[in-house]
Amino acid sequence: MSKNIQNYFTTGELSQLCKIPRKTLLYYDKLGLITPELVDENGYRYYKRSQLFLLQLILTLRQLDVPIARIKDYLANRSPQNYRELFNERIDFFTQEIARLQTMKKKLQSELGKLDHIADITLDKIMLVHEQAHYLYLSNATEENECFKKRSTHIAQMFSNLQNDITLTTNGFGY
Secondary structure (H helix, E strand, C coil): CCCCHHHCEEHHHHHHHCCCCHHHHHHHHHHCCCCCCEECCCCCEEECHHHHHHHHHHHHHHHCCCCHHHHHHHHHCCCHHHHHHHHHHHHHHHHHHHHHHHHHHHHHHHHHHHHHHHHHCCCCCCCCCCCCCCCCCCCCCCCCCCCHHHHHHHHHHHHHHHHHHCCHHHCCCCC
């Protein structure tokens, strides 16, 4: 080997400096993110100092959950503008992710509230609870084998009559 290998990092040294498993460095090499500067006859891989900084950049981007393909794209087109664009993409991603997680949190809290309410129900006691008034509109029963069109017409007429009695915008209805 013509170059002085004392000025290079081995795979083990570089992975130890960056506190990552050696396999991660080999995986990144396999993906083409960071390839060794030198590979000697016995297969040892050597990385130069600038590759230490490149690996730290890759690891920083991975901590931000940047997909490998996007990192590869950025490394092929490095510029301050592309770096800014990459960070703005991550901000947008995390903003959406935070909103999604907040929605999930609200749903879970709602379910916990329901469980708390259920836990407070005593089945061997009578409870009086004030509930908002609901309307019940009864109509004549339809024939058991009545066709769909006739049943639908009957229901439409019922809803039309119901609108005369109450405002449907504040009440649910169905059949």
